[in-house]
Structures are given as C-alpha cells and as structure tokens.
Amino acid sequence: MAAASFVLVLVFFLLLSFPDIDNPRLASALDATAADDDGPYRSERFSIVSYESLWHDYSPPAPPPSPPDPPSSSCEGDLGGTGDFNTLCELHTSVQLSCDFFAKAHGSFVLYPDVVLSCSVAGCSIVVNLTGEIRIGRNAKIAAGTVRMQAGNMSVAEGAAIDTVALAGDPPPQTSGVPTGTNGDGGGHGGRGASCVVKEGQTQEDSWGGDAYSWSTLMKPDSYGSKGSSTSMEKDYGGGGGGRVYLVVNDVIEVNGSITADGGEGGSLGGGGSGGSIFISAAKMKGTGKISASGGSGLAGGGGGRVSIAVFSRHDDPHVFVHGGRSFGCPENAGAAGTLYDAVPKSLIVSNHNLSTQTDTLLLEFPYQPLWTNVFIRNCAKVAVPLLWSRVQVQGQLSLLSGGMLAFGLTRYPYSEFELMAEELLMSDSIIKLHQQLAY
Ligand SMILES: *[C@@H]1O[C@H](CO)[C@@H](O)[C@H](O)[C@H]1NC(C)=O
Ligand SMILES: *[C@@H]1O[C@H](CO)[C@@H](O)[C@H](O)[C@H]1NC(C)=O
Ligand SMILES: *[C@@H]1O[C@H](CO)[C@@H](O)[C@H](O)[C@H]1NC(C)=O
Numbered sequence: 420m421a422a423a424s425f426v427l428v429l430v431f432f433l434l435l436s437f438p439d440i441d442n443p444r445l446a447s448a449l450d451a452t453a454a455d456d457d458g459p460y461r462s463e464r465f466s467i468v469s470y471e472s473l474w475h476d477y478s479p480p481a482p483p484p485s486p487p488d489p490p491s492s493s494c495e496g497d498l499g500g501t502g503d504f505n506t507l508c509e510l511h512t513s514v515q516l517s518c519d520f521f522a523k524a525h526g527s528f529v530l531y532p533d534v535v536l537s538c539s540v541a542g543c544s545i546v547v548n549l550t551g552e553i554r555i556g557r558n559a560k561i562a563a564g565t566v567r568m569q570a571g572n573m574s575v576a577e578g579a580a581i582d583t584v585a586l587a588g589d590p591p592p593q594t595s596g597v598p599t600g601t602n603g604d605g606g607g608h609g610g611r612g613a614s615c616v617v618k619e620g621q622t623q624e625d626s627w628g629g630d631a632y633s634w635s636t637l638m639k640p641d642s643y644g645s646k647g648s649s650t651s652m653e654k655d656y657g658g659g660g661g662g663r664v665y666l667v668v669n670d671v672i673e674v675n676g677s678i679t680a681d682g683g684e685g686g687s688l689g690g691g692g693s694g695g696s697i698f699i700s701a702a703k704m705k706g707t708g709k710i711s712a713s714g715g716s717g718l719a720g721g722g723g724g725r726v727s728i729a730v731f732s733r734h735d736d737p738h739v740f741v742h743g744g745r746s747f748g749c750p751e752n753a754g755a756a757g758t759l760y761d762a763v764p765k766s767l768i769v770s771n772h773n774l775s776t777q778t779d780t781l782l783l784e785f786p787y788q789p790l791w792t793n794v795f796i797r798n799c800a801k802v803a804v805p806l807l808w809s810r811v812q813v814q815g816q817l818s819l820l821s822g823g824m825l826a827f828g829l830t831r832y833p834y835s836e837f838e839l840m841a842e843e844l845l846m847s848d849s850i851i852k853l854h855q856q857l858a859y
C-alpha cells in the first residue's frame with residue numbers, strides 16, 4: 420500500500436454520534452479527515468425547501484397491479500422469422516418494429532449473426548418470455564427502450580448486444596432526474612447529474628443537474644434514466660436517459676457481448692442522460708462481456724444508473740460499469756456514480772471508474788432485515804448520506820478505497836446526527852467528511 424494511504428480498521432462495533440464526540444480515539448481519527456466546517460454562513464442559507472426535498476422518497480410509488488398480458492406475437496407474422504415461439508423461432512433478417520413487442524411461449528428464440536431486432540422509439544418495449552433458450556448470435560442486436568426477457572438459458576455472443584442506450588421512456592413520476600433550465604446539465608438517477616454552472620453563493624459541490632431517485636428499488640432496479648438538459652430553448656441537445664434491461668434466466672446466462680442501458684451523449688451543447696436500469700437474475704453466469712448503465716457524456720455528464728446482479732455461481736467476471744458521464748465543460752466534475760448491487764453477497768458497490776467528480780451519489784435508508792453485508796465506495800465515487808438523522812449499518816465491511824469520499828449530514832444544516840455501524844471500516848486514500856459545526 421502506498422505510503423500516503425491511510426488505513427483505519429475498527430473491529431467489532433463502530434458507533435459515531437455527533438456532535439457529542441466523547442470518544443477521544445475516534446475524535447482524533449476523524450480530526451484528520453473531517454474536512455471543512457462550513458460555518459454559520461451555510462446554515463443561514465439553509466432553506467426549509469431544500470431540506471424537505473431531501474425527504475422525498477427518491478423511489479417510484481408502488482407499481483399498480485400488472486395488467487393482463489397482451490396477446491403473444493407470432494414469429495412468422497410479426498417478425499418474418501421461421502418457426503414459432505412454442506418450438507423454435509429463428510430470425511435470419513433484421514426487423515425494425517414501430518411498437519411494443521410481446522411474446523410468451525414454451526420454445527426458444529435464436530437471432531442469427533448480424534441480425535438486428537429493434538424498436539428505436541423512446542420507451543418502446545420488447546418482451547420475450549420463453550421456457551427454452553434465447554441466443555443472440557455474433558454481432559446481432561436487440562435494441563429498444565425496455566428489453567425484458569425470461570428464458571431457460573441465454574447467450575449474448577461476442578459483438579452482440581442488448582442495447583437500450585438513450586432510449587428511455589418517462590422516468591418515474593414525482594422524481595426530479597431531469598434537470599431544469601438551459602445550463603446543459605446532466606440527468607440524474609443512481610447518482611446525480613453534473614452541472615458545470617456554479618450558482619451564485621454556492622460551490623461546485625452543491626450545484627448539480629438532475630437529482631437521484633429509485634433508491635428503494637436498487638436491489639431490483641426497473642426505472643428509466645433521465646434526459647440531460649439543453650443549452651438552447653429552441654433545440655434539444657440533451658442526451659436521452661438510459662433504458663431498462665430485465666433478464667431472468669433459470670439456468671445459465673453467457674455474456675460475451677454487451678448489455679447496456681447507458682445515458683445518451685449530449686455533445687458540447689447538452690447534458691448527458693443518466694444511466695438506466697439493468698437487473699440480471701440467473702443460476703450461473705459466464706463470459707467476460709460488458710454490462711453497463713453509465714451516465715452519458717455531455718457539457719455536463721449524466722449520473723450513473725442502477726445495476727443489480729443476482730447470480731449464484733459466476734464463472735468469469737463480466738465488466739460492470741455504473742459510472743457517471745464525462746463533463747466536457749468541467750472535466751473535474753463528471754456525473755456521480757450510480758449503484759451496483761451484488762445480490763448474493765448482499766453488497767453495494769459505488770464506483771466512478773476513476774472519473775473525478777464533485778457530484779454526489781446519495782445513500783438513503785439502509786435495510787435492516789436483512790442487513791447488507793458490505794458497502795464499497797471507490798474509484799473517485801463521492802457519496803453523501805444527506806438525512807438529518809441517519810444510520811448506515813452493514814453486517815460486514817464499509818470500505819472506502821481509491822479516492823472514495825463519504826459525507827454525512829446536510830451541507831447547510833448545522834445539526835445532524837449519524838451512526839455508522841459496521842464490523843470493519845476500511846479506508847485507503849479516501850475521506851470521511853462531516854458537515855457539522857464541530858466544537859473541538
Ligand atoms: C414470464 O412469465 C411468467 C409466468 O407468467 C411470469 O411469472 C414472469 O414474471 C415472466 N417473466 C418476465 C421477465 O416478465
Ligand atoms: C440450459 O443449458 C444446460 C447446459 O448448459 C442444459 O442442460 C439445459 O437443458 C439447458 N436448458 C434449456 C431450457 O435449454
Ligand atoms: C463466449 O466466449 C467463450 C470464450 O471465448 C467461448 O468459449 C464461448 O463459446 C462463447 N459463447 C458464445 C455464446 O459466443
């Protein structure tokens with residue numbers, strides 16, 4: 420470990436409660452890292468409006484009972500394939516759909532190499548629910564706003580893709596992932612979108628684009644990402660939000676290609692869209708392909724989306740990304756990282772892939788029953804626990820690594836209290852920051 424890195428390991432039970440620091444050992448450990456006391460200036464500017472906005476549930480309301488299935492589409496009639504979904508449907512030529520597609524049956528579905536099945540209308544869905552196999556051949560692609568599939572086995576060959584990039588429909592109601600104004604800010608979802616415009620009297624840290632949402636469903640994410648904003652009233656340059664991929668595979672999923680729900684690019688005149696959602700459940704996963712719900716780049720980058728992987732046995736390691744998008748207008752402040760939940764070890768990973776940022780990924784309430792095992796904050800992820808009274812409790816380890824930052828409390832509110840409970844706190848080249856008026 421590099422000489423400059425700082426490792427703090429507290430075994431057993433760690434409880435920090437502020438402002439009453441009564442444990443001198445902890446107090447001095449925190450002295451070293453508790454950064455800027457923001458002083459009374461901040462607290463004056465604290466407004467009840469922004470305070471209340473923190474209490475919004477960042478999650479969509481409970482979904483309505485699912486409507487009955489639409490009639491199942493046919494392989495030959497609707498796709499021009501051969502065979503049928505109850506035995507084997509084979510697609511040899513590309514098809515462009517203009518509306519939702521739904522197939523549910525007991526057979527298998529094979530896309531031949533280079534075949535593209537797409538519906539490139541924002542929010543358009545392709546749902547294929549089979550008991551057999553789904554095979555996506557070399558360089559073939561399924562593209563839509565939502566791709567929802569169930570199968571006995573599934574494979575995505577090299578160069579092949581399930582692609583929902585920038586094809587989001589509407590984000591959940593009562594969320595504010597889409598930034599307002601014409602600053603070219605990034606959309607938010609798993610992390611906040613970046614903003615390169617620092618409002619008067621604020622700092623880069625409390626200027627962000629679209630906000631985060633759907634925290635409470637991060638273990639089974641199913642929300643669309645949000646659009647970035649434009650710099651023009653006339654023309655919309657913002658990148659689209661990332662779509663949704665939901666895959667349930669009873670046996671083996673093999674991913675040599677890519678599964679993506681990234682936000683769209685905004686270029687130099689618009690903010691990047693935020694990443695969407697990817698949920699993958701399978702008994703086994705193979706392949707070293709790419710799984711990504713990252714924010715799109717733009718004038719200001721979009722926030723990362725949400726990915727959850729529930730796989731019991733992993734043979735290779737696919738590369739999973741949920742980082743924020745790059746900000747061309749302020750390269751030091753990329754979009755905030757999204758969330759990756761690894762369901763079998765019950766671990767939450769927040770990584771910004773070493774893209775430096777001043778924009779927050781928010782951690783809200785942690786589940787108690789059961790507790791999560793580990794939380795990893797790393798590779799330049801900047802995480803905030805913004806509630807007035809909050810408790811971050813995990814059963815195992817809380818790790819802050821490679822430029823990770825964890826901030827507790829409300830930036831503009833002088834009184835907040837938090838508890839951090841973990842068996843182990845591991846810090847390396849990272850910071851814990853308390854927005855407090857500490858009385859030393
Ligand atoms: C597939 O259909 C089954 C049976 O109706 C249903 O329980 C399941 O949720 C469907 N899968 C997906 C991914 O929609
Ligand atoms: C899935 O693959 C396994 C072998 O990898 C095979 O035994 C099983 O029959 C397959 N299931 C289906 C539904 O194709
Ligand atoms: C995935 O890659 C592995 C290793 O290159 C190969 O053995 C396997 O057949 C590939 N699977 C698919 C579905 O392309």
Ligand SMILES: *[C@@H]1O[C@H](CO)[C@@H](O)[C@H](O)[C@H]1NC(C)=O
Binds near residue numbers: 772773798821
């Ligand atoms: C990020 O930086 C760390 C420490 O410098 C390094 O070990 C890691 O490989 C980097 N990761 C990426 C994805 O660049």
